[in-house]
Amino acid sequence: MMENQLINFTQRLTKKHFYQAIINALRILLPFEFIGISLHIIYETTFHRNGIFEAIFDLHSHIPAFKQIGMTLKVSESLIFLSIALLIAFLVADLLVSSSTKYQNNHLAGLISLILYFTLISETSPSLNLLQISESSGNILLPIVMGLIIGFSFLKLQSNFHSTFDTNLSILLFFIFILIVGAIGLTVHQTQYYATLFYQQVTSLLNIGQHPSFFKILLAVSLRNIAHFFGMISDFTNTVANHFPDESANLAYASAHHNLWKIPYPITFHTLYNSYGMLGGSGMLLALNGTLLFKVKDKQMQFAARLSMGQTLFDQGGTLLFGIPVLFNPLLLIPFLLSPLVSMILAFLFISWKLVPPATYMIPNATPSLLRAFLGTNGDWRALILSLICVAVSGIIYYPFVKMLNRATLEQGDEMHD
């Protein structure tokens, strides 16, 4: 019953032009995302100061020009992600206009959207350094919204003028929007205070007292996952709950006493979420990836799942987010939010019943997700097994939704053939 409703809703949504524009834009950019993520993984594992391969093999004393290669990778990666955001702004507006217009599409909407988006992020970034600007391009909701607004404005104007859209009019439109962008930029600069205040409010809401309760940790995780589901991947959403003070107390205890069973705060964001709740990136994407690999029928999705398998092992789900896409997919929202919570509840029970020690040790940067708890507990097998259980349970949670995904795409395919 619920299932049919959800599928119906998804299918109705899929017929909307704006949704198609978003999904197609994401899918077109899949190769870019794949390359960007690959470079990112190489950088984080190999050229980062504490990267896992660097830590294991002491690479910086063996690879010539280590720092330079690392910087090159870092810069290329940032530029790729910036380009992706720019292309999203372009494609969403362009696809939206071309999907529903009877007239010839001369890409004006896309270009305007792209320029406006770039102006907006340059304007609001703390400095005009290109790397600094690309930092703010992580939030891909912004180019999507920009593309939609420009696309809709074009369609509206076009239907009013009943003729091929005039270049003069597009210039007029451009000026109106550039004024708006300027105004937004100015407001952001003038009112940085309010944004910071908002962040502070959220952080302090989650932070009351020295030590967050289990429910607050769940709340923080859900907030973060909802934000990620809608493409809001930014510094703030990434670190919303990383600043709880109890982790350093735990670490201090562990380094002094080498006993994980008696650390002062066994239940923290780190011991639950980072160790068990984000295997493969937010939303337990490792589990989704595995399920897709074996169960999905759609060729395109199968391909995306195969591409991203190696990457989700290293916690980078970007290829999956773009290729299925997971982003904005109503069928996957529920398990995306649910599976991390279930995994964390499992971890909470196991830790409370003293079946596994809480993971507290420092681990190398970009450690593969399955090994994080194992290494963080100084090599406790039970932690590794719990990680596997969490992935398996999340896979079971994802399974019915993947089946629904199959049904939805299959019926759509049938309709197209008819």
Next chain:
Amino acid sequence: MTKWLRGLILAGLILIIAIFGLKWTRQNMRNAMPANNSRISPIILVPGSSATQERFDAMVNELNQNTHTTSSLLKVTVHPDDHLSYSGQFRPGIVHPYIVIAFANNKDGYSNIKKQTQWFQHAMLILTARYHFNNFSAIGHSNGGLVLTRYLEKYFNRQKLRMNTLMTIASPFNFSETNIDKRTQMLSDLVRDKSKIPSNLVMYSVAGTENYNNDGTVPFASVEAGKYIYQDQAKSYTQITVTGEDTTHHDLPQNREIVSLIQQYILGNPNKNPQPEVNVAPQ
């Protein structure tokens, strides 16, 4: 076939990472420093040869006058049979209490410095447990500076303790040798083990000079020899020379200049609790 091969390669990779990553984690934790500093961070004072636990009274008085506070001054003497005798008092609630660690056997000479270092280590074990501190600063006058240096190289456990600042006052790292090219056995030993000195230590070596060569007892060249031990090993090594009034070897601790140096570099330094970077997993 290729499907299985890919899975196998990934599994192998994970296995390698698991084995070597574990090695890294263990090593990393073994070298970890105490992360949270105790609120109490005493200043340990070590007198030199033929001086008693009262050696620093004048200095502490002067410091108290300068800072307009009364402080806590505990005086401990370690006896050859390892038992400690206490006088003065340790007042709880003071962030920088002074603790003098003196030795009943206060003779000069390398063999005695070795013994004194053992006694010092013994006293530190008891005092850290008794007064609950894991970080401290130290001032050593004359041979006291040598005891502290040897302690850092032979006994100091950097996982459990942290020395924030060390100040040696007229410590003869090369005994009475005026020629820096002639290293005594002690200096060679200390230079040999310099790598044990914690790299987060801030070190000041103060020399007094009555004339161009010495403070009446210790040659300047011998104090200066400390650079072979600390320079490029400690976080910073600063050599300070004081001249003028009260610069004979025995007056140095209460020398006004030196007292104000202590006030500035050891008391004035609030020793903000340095936190280690918590390596949270990547996003």
